[in-house]
Amino acid sequence: xxxxxxxxxxxxxxxxxxxxxxxxxxxxxxxxxxxxxxxxxxxxxxxxxxxxxxxxxxxxxxxxxxxxxxxxxxxxxxxxxxxxxxxxxxxxxxxxxxxxxxxxxxxxxxxxx
Amino acid sequence: xxxxxxxxxxxxxxxxxxxxxxxxxxxxxxxxxxxxxxxxxxxxxxxxxxxxxxxxxxxxxxxxxxxxxxxxxxxxxxxxxxxxxxxxxxxxxxxxxxxxxxxxxxxxxxxxxxxxxxxxxxxxxxxxxxxxxxxxxxxxxxxxxxxxxxxxxxxxxxxxxxxxxxxxxxxxxxxxxxxxxxxxxxxxxxxxxxxxxxxxxxxxxxxxxxxxxxxxxxxxxxxxxxxxxxxxxxxxxxxxxxxxxxxxxxxxxxxxxxxxxxxxxxxxxxxxxxxxxxxxxxxxxxxxxxxxxxxxxxxxxxxxxxxxxxxxxxxxxxxxxxxxxxxxxxxxxxxxxxxxxxxxxxxxxxxxxxxxxxxxxxxxxxxxxxxxxxxxxxxxxxxxxxxxxxxxxxxxxxxxxxxxxxxxxxxxxxxxxxxxxxxxxxxxxxxxxxxxxxxxxxxxxxxxxxxxxxxxxxxxxxxxxxxxxxxxxxxxxxxxxxxxxxxxxxxxxxxxxxxxxxxxxxxxxxxxxxxxxxxxxxxxxxxxxxxxxxxxxxxxxxxxxxxxxxxxxxxxxxxxxxxxxxxxxxxxxxxxxxxxxxxxxxxxxxxxxxxxxxxxxxxxxxxxxxxxxxxxxxxxxxxxxxxxxxxxxxxxxxxxxxxxxxxxxxxxxxxxxxxxxxxxxxxxxxxxxxxxxxxxxxxxxxxxxxxxxxxxxxxxxxxxxxxxxxxxxxxxxxxxxxxxxx
Numbered sequence: 034x035x036x037x038x039x040x041x042x043x044x045x046x047x048x049x050x051x052x053x054x055x056x057x058x059x060x061x062x063x064x065x066x067x068x069x070x071x072x073x074x075x076x077x078x079x080x081x082x083x084x085x086x087x088x089x090x091x092x093x094x095x096x097x098x099x100x101x102x103x104x105x106x107x108x109x110x111x112x113x114x115x116x117x118x119x120x121x122x123x124x125x126x127x128x129x130x131x132x133x134x135x136x137x138x139x140x141x142x143x144x145x146x
Numbered sequence: 147x148x149x150x151x152x153x154x155x156x157x158x159x160x161x162x163x164x165x166x167x168x169x170x171x172x173x174x175x176x177x178x179x180x181x182x183x184x185x186x187x188x189x190x191x192x193x194x195x196x197x198x199x200x201x202x203x204x205x206x207x208x209x210x211x212x213x214x215x216x217x218x219x220x221x222x223x224x225x226x227x228x229x230x231x232x233x234x235x236x237x238x239x240x241x242x243x244x245x246x247x248x249x250x251x252x253x254x255x256x257x258x259x260x261x262x263x264x265x266x267x268x269x270x271x272x273x274x275x276x277x278x279x280x281x282x283x284x285x286x287x288x289x290x291x292x293x294x295x296x297x298x299x300x301x302x303x304x305x306x307x308x309x310x311x312x313x314x315x316x317x318x319x320x321x322x323x324x325x326x327x328x329x330x331x332x333x334x335x336x337x338x339x340x341x342x343x344x345x346x347x348x349x350x351x352x353x354x355x356x357x358x359x360x361x362x363x364x365x366x367x368x369x370x371x372x373x374x375x376x377x378x379x380x381x382x383x384x385x386x387x388x389x390x391x392x393x394x395x396x397x398x399x400x401x402x403x404x405x406x407x408x409x410x411x412x413x414x415x416x417x418x419x420x421x422x423x424x425x426x427x428x429x430x431x432x433x434x435x436x437x438x439x440x441x442x443x444x445x446x447x448x449x450x451x452x453x454x455x456x457x458x459x460x461x462x463x464x465x466x467x468x469x470x471x472x473x474x475x476x477x478x479x480x481x482x483x484x485x486x487x488x489x490x491x492x493x494x495x496x497x498x499x500x501x502x503x504x505x506x507x508x509x510x511x512x513x514x515x516x517x518x519x520x521x522x523x524x525x526x527x528x529x530x531x532x533x534x535x536x537x538x539x540x541x542x543x544x545x546x547x548x549x550x551x552x553x554x555x556x557x558x559x560x561x562x563x564x565x566x567x568x569x570x571x572x573x574x575x576x577x578x579x580x581x582x583x584x585x586x587x588x589x590x591x592x593x594x595x596x597x598x599x600x601x602x603x604x605x606x607x608x609x610x611x612x613x614x615x616x617x618x619x620x621x622x623x624x625x626x627x628x629x630x631x632x633x634x635x636x637x638x639x640x641x642x643x644x645x646x647x648x649x650x651x652x653x654x655x656x657x658x659x660x661x662x663x664x665x666x667x668x669x670x671x672x673x674x675x676x677x678x679x680x681x682x683x684x685x686x687x688x689x690x691x692x693x694x695x696x697x698x699x700x701x702x703x704x705x706x707x708x709x710x711x712x713x714x715x716x717x718x719x720x721x722x723x724x725x726x727x728x729x730x731x732x733x734x735x736x737x738x739x740x741x742x743x744x745x746x747x748x749x750x751x752x753x754x755x756x757x758x759x760x761x762x763x764x765x766x767x768x769x770x771x772x773x774x775x776x777x778x779x780x781x782x783x784x785x786x787x788x789x790x791x792x793x794x795x796x797x798x799x800x801x802x803x804x805x806x807x808x809x810x811x812x813x814x815x816x817x818x819x820x821x822x823x824x825x826x827x828x829x830x831x832x833x834x835x836x837x838x839x840x841x842x843x844x845x846x847x848x849x850x851x852x853x854x855x856x857x858x859x860x861x862x863x864x865x866x867x868x869x870x871x872x
Contacts, residue, residue, distance in 0.1 A: 038456055041449040098400040105347055105393040117389055129347035138353055140404050
């Protein structure tokens with residue numbers, strides 16, 4: 034059972050390496066980085082406690098938000114999904130990404146207290 | 147002659163040379179403008195008949211807060227602690243109010259004054275709701291256009307501009323949250339539908355910002371944050387998952403979450419209370435579903451199955467650990483809390499006593515919506531027949547709104563927009579079918595075929611529909627004029643010859659208070675009038691319409707229900723200077739304090755069951771009577787005495803067969819005519835005895851003792867038996 038899981042995962046990684054373009058791999062690396070940052074923040078909160086709660090929430094939600102927005106960007110610039118996003122060019126997707134991040138971080142700065 | 151004819155043709159050509167699309171947009175603009183104008187004017191009845199004044203009770207508090215905002219600035223407003231309400235407790239206004247309404251009015255006032263258009267803040271507040279009704283019409287147009295087509299959108303805009311269900315809470319003078327909240331609701335839903343259709347992050351962020359405005363405006367934002375996840379969940383169930391949906395909902399949830407927590411009143415509720423858990427649950431579900439879709443695209447079926455099994459067991463483990471952690475730290479979201487609101491309604495007297503919380507009758511549905519309530523199921527059927535992602539949304543909106551409107555009269559307001567939209571869809575489909583030339587359609591029926599409708603039936607149906615719409619317009623205007631345009635601060639009655647008799651007792655009394663009492667005087671009254679006293683008389687009150695502290699209200703209720711001496715003790719402990727009551731016996735006003743008295747007793751009994759018993763105030767036969775046969779506890783309580791003081795001598799009607807002291811509201815001659823007050827004295831009674839104000843007398847100085855009694859017997863000298871050790 035476990036060997037099949039490992040073989041599945043290794044096959045998946047191989048296929049991932051070969052079939053995804055560099056552009057998407059960069060976005061995926063960024064996603065991994067955000068994930069690790071968020072996990073670190075959560076771990077810190079578990080260890081040290083939740084005071085001040087609004088600061089923790091602000092940082093954590095900012096991480097989750099950045100992750101989600103990067104996933105949305107990845108979906109929109111993936112050439113395999115072009116049929117679904119005819120009117121959204123990759124440049125427009127990136128511009129939306131920047132706009133969303135501005136709003137997200139302005140609110141996060143206001144919330145961090 | 148020939149040249150003149152050519153010239154005329156040329157001029158006409160210039161006028162009518164536009165493209166059909168151009169005419170369409172001009173027509174749309176004109177119709178929307180007229181809808182705005184109609185909505186605005188329809189709400190002005192009260193202002194024209196009386197004056198530009200804030201109505202009802204709650205708007206007075208909103209007006210007072212907006213006034214505080216405009217004079218002292220935004221940060222002062224956000225950090226305002228009001229010590230002139232709920233004496234001696236005070237109220238943290240900044241943290242217990244939805245600031246959207248005040249900030250909107252304050253901002254408009256600031257901008258206008260910046261342009262040197264000197265408008266008073268009261269006028270901005272009075273006319274804010276009619277102006278926003280026009281904006282609501284426009285956002286309803288946009289939403290319906292996304293759902294169906296432009297014709298339906300225009301119909302929907304016209305419907306919502308004049309429909310009584312919405313007008314009831316947004317007349318000029320009704321300065322309340324719903325006035326701007328319905329606009330924010332419709333606009334948020336429009337942006338949500340747009341973002342699901344396009345899958346663009348830009349529209350989703352717009353939706354989040356509009357959601358933020360809605361959260362700041364009204365507590366009803368919970369409806370949005372539950373309807374949108376429900377929509378996503380139902381789409382998942384219907385196998386309509388798409389990447390656009392994932393982008394729209396994930397971005398909306400996260401950015402909307404952090405935006406909604408910026409309002410101090412909302413605070414951390416979005417991640418703690420059960421009303422918000424549905425949104426979080428659907429968010430997690432959507433992430434899992436999207437990730438699984440991604441893997442499914444990449445792996446074969448068997449590989450996918452092994453990974454799926456592993457994933458599910460991991461997820462179950464994580465959920466199990468989280469539940470253990472949450473129960474250990476005691477932070478479980480309280481699911482029964484919100485579900486039990488219906489049961490709380492029966493058991494907590496304050497919630498049950500509010501008239502707006504009663505269940506809705508069939509009459510209200512027809513009264514508020516007229517033919518729209520009959521045609522909106524047809525629109526719902528059309529939407530379901532031609533289903534797509536956004537029509538699922540409107541179907542869910544309709545079903546949930548109908549349920550809530552059936553529970554509480556107040557929630558008829560959330561039903562009104564969706565009824566307008568669906569009826570517009572129904573009417574639009576009918577008109578499309580029966581109006582217009584069959585030949586100009588996309589697939590015209592062949593010549594001589596039996597398909598296609600005869601011109602007779604087409605014109606009959608069209609005529610009938612137009613008649614229905616005209617009756618709707620007449621009904622709406624009549625309802626607005628008669629039922630929803632009363633300021634309730636000023637009462638008007640009409641004599642036999644049609645002339646108007648204005649009863650301005652409330653304002654007379656509040657202004658007397660304002661001008662003849664000390665600035666720091668404290669006024670005790672029942673909680674209904676708290677906001678008006680604070681707004682118009684500018685005096686400190688004990689309890690007001692916010693009703694956040696049940697025991698404080700119960701104390702006031704106990705004071706009103708007890709006899710004079712016991713009440714005096716309570717009034718002394720609360721530093722009361724004046725007591726204000728409403729008495730309708732002289733003119734037959736049925737909303738006075740004696741009619742509300744049993745609620746005071748019930749609320750007091752809830753907190754002080756040993757001192758106050760409701761059954762004491764009824765006759766042995768179980769009737770509530772104010773005449774001689776009334777119960778002695780009732781005839782001696784403070785409220786009775788204050789209401790009927792000096793009333794026994796008054797000849798109420800011109801007809802001398804009715805005895806003096808005849809209460810026109812209860813239709814009974816009062817029992818106790820010779821009332822003497824020991825600890826209170828009458829300070830003011832308004833012209834028609836509607837408002838009566840009493841001053842609480844200070845404690846008397848102790849009586850001077852007779853000389854003989856002042857002699858103190860000589861005490862025995864006390865010698866200590868202790869030995870002094872030097």
